[in-house]
């Protein structure tokens with residue numbers, strides 16, 4: 108049985124706990140949160156710690172999963188790498204490029220495997236799209252649009268998500284999902300430009316345009332919608348010979364022969380997410396933690412959504428994208 112220690116039992120920690128509970132051969136044996144009631148909600152027999160450092164120092168665990176607010180990722184990931192060989196950290200990997208470079212140096216020193224929660228790399232429709240692009244089945248991609256729009260996140264502990272100095276705002280917290288995915292599909296573009304709507308000190312709307320030799324990609328992200336608006340993560344990819352669209356709960360293929368729904372076999376797993384968050388399915392969260400725990404159980408290298416991948420995406424977002432905005 109793989110013993111998991113979970114640090115941070117808020118919105119994402121709850122999602123991860125649900126995934127671990129659904130995974131075979133995995134047991135959540137330690138949980139930590141500075142709000143004891145949050146840790147208690149997820150414990151179900153696990154040892155409770157009132158701070159992440161206490162868990163890292165004392166818990167008997169094989170892997171550590173860090174679901175803390177972003178500004179705490181670097182400090183706790185450093186400590187976790189000294190304790191265990193397998194560490195999972197939520198996205199964005201860190202708040203700054205310097206911190207993620209420090210984590211990479213620590214990883215080289217300890218030999219730890221670190222996976223980052225760039226979850227859409229594991230989301231079924233996005234995995235299917237990745238395979239279509241790689242196979243060349245419908246020719247090359249001509250243009251693509253990725254969109255992630257959300258009500259304002261209101262669940263964060265002490266409202267940390269709305270303090271850009273702690274979360275990086277919508278660009279770093281939300282938009283990074285699609286930017287990371289586009290980089291995984293096509294690599295770095297030859298040029299990039301990005302506009303942001305900054306209200307007060309917070310960026311809440313971002314639109315990024317990435318130009319490649321043979322295609323153009325636009326990526327839109329916002330979290331300034333009212334609570335009544337549903338969360339939406341969509342894409343439309345135009346290939347030479349087909350259009351693939353994931354929107355409105357339908358994953359469609361359009362060709363000159365007509366339109367058809369692309370069927371993906373889904374695991375029948377749904378949870379509430381435990382808080383007022385907007386995610387209703389374990390979907391990619393289950394897939395990414397299934398991959399992570401299988402690596403840990405088998406003692407194999409983490410090769411997907413690695414620390415290095417996430418550090419590259421963060422660097423791109425914080426340097427290239429911002430620079431072009433200056």
Ligand SMILES: NC(=O)c1ccc[n+]([C@@H]2O[C@H](COP(=O)([O-])OP(=O)(O)OC[C@H]3O[C@@H](n4cnc5c(N)ncnc54)[C@H](O)[C@@H]3O)[C@@H](O)[C@H]2O)c1
Nearest residue numbers: 115116117118119140141158159174175177197198263264
């Ligand atoms: N992959 C995704 O789709 C996704 C979605 C939402 C959030 N996230 C990421 O997950 C991370 C956590 O976000 P969240 O929405 O769960 O935030 P949250 O505020 O709901 O949860 C954070 C939890 O950490 C606890 N905490 C704070 N300091 C602590 C400490 N020192 N030791 C132990 N616990 C401590 C808080 O009490 C809180 O319960 C962030 O990095 C966020 O960007 C990822």
